[in-house]
Amino acid sequence: MASDDNDLSTLLDELTEAALGPALPAAMAGRPIAVYRSLVHGALQRAVESMLPRTAARLGPRLHREIELFCSERGPQTHYIRDVAGELVDWAEQSWPGRDDLAPYLLDLARHEVASAAVAAATDGADRPAHGELAIDAPAVFIAAARVVRHGTAVHRLPDDPDDASEPAPGPFALLLYRDADLALRTLELSPAAAALLERLLAGEPLGAAIAAGAADAGVPVDDALLVGTSALLGDLAERGVLLGSAVG
Template identity: 45%
Template sequence: MTVARDPGAPLTAFAAILTQRSAPTRAREDLAGLIDGAAALDEADRAAMLAASVDRYLAYRTMVHGRLRRTIREWIPRTIRRVGDRYPRDFAAFMEDPGPRTPYLRCVPGEFVAWALPRWRDDPALPPYLEDLARYELTDEDLRNEPCGGEAPTGLPLALDRPLRIDGAVRLQRHAYAVHLLPRAVDDASAPEARDTHLLVYRDRSSHQVRYLELTPRAAAVITRLLAGEGVQAALVGAAAELEVALDDEFLAAMVHFFADLSEREVLLGAEP
């Protein structure tokens, strides 16, 4: 029976060669069976794929796997160091199902981490802070490439009834471990302190380096509400109620210093018009 040509079928068959864990062995033993099982190719496309060298297919597979493996390792090096020998197996399983869905190389580490975290949580041999470390390392690299940020200041002073403009590259993170204090050396296997940690992450406008500011619970509650678009007064009142603390002079003085610090860091850019 003649198969109607599907323009995407050759790519689907080629993807099977790139992603399936058994592909190297199957391609050498039965390339036709491998591509026939992956896609319904018309006669011309099937003949063209079978005419290509298996060695060329596998060389390209090796190149793609190597580039993606290195990118993930470069994005989350300390996490991968702690994952250890299971990383190659995890990577191979990820490539087979679901495999990268993004067309952007820089987004592959995030997809891999999202896939891997549930599996790492179930492995008692891995440290309990691994999820926090992976998220921390991902944010560090993602923010370097974030197209948002660098918005112009409004030129308007803080007003209690208005929201504040906040740099678009700002992120908030909450961790169960103080992973931001771990040594940067990849070979260092130190364990972080187990404590509730709030971090404000931003990109320095002068150096373009990613910076971290550890927040008190009060500051974290307030900035979370400001990022959601609440006015200053509403954010202060809501944060105090959320934490079940008094909105007293000490609270307000601490927030004045906090806002001044964020303005100096060019995180707060003035009241919205």
């Protein structure tokens, strides 16, 4: 029995390597293992097209080649098909910059689509209890479906139509992505100071420390203008249902 189990494990490893590893030799074309590899790559491509529709449309036939490269150089590490697109984008962070055959903004667009999908799929509510009053020495609590992203181009302004071929304006841009009470994805463009503050607050830093460190990150002084702007930002996020209050305990 142990020998049979080992043989089965070896076979599964070989199938995984054939499907998700380096390209097969040309002599293997048409053989069952090549057909199996093609079916697996087709499933990966459909998953990417579902999660990254605009990126996939702009890549066109090159998407198949990118999946081949991804599988050859790294391959999926996840057991869940829904996570493949995110792993592809993680790989693209190293593979795509400087490529002459890819528009420079495509990585921004892929990142944006992955982040948007993550926010759309996030759990309702928050990860910790909160009370409504903000305390300067306590972390702020946000809904789970909120995150700050940064892009070098205005990919968030592109039309949702996958067939659109317009190119985004240059940046940089910092955005807050969140899901509203109607479960719709919303996007707010942030100033450098607001983005730095929210990144620290979302990471769990106490409000006072986040204000000081965020201002330093953005290269702005902690003055009346910053404090008034911070108060307005936090009030707006509370009204939108994104900021729930200060952490309890």
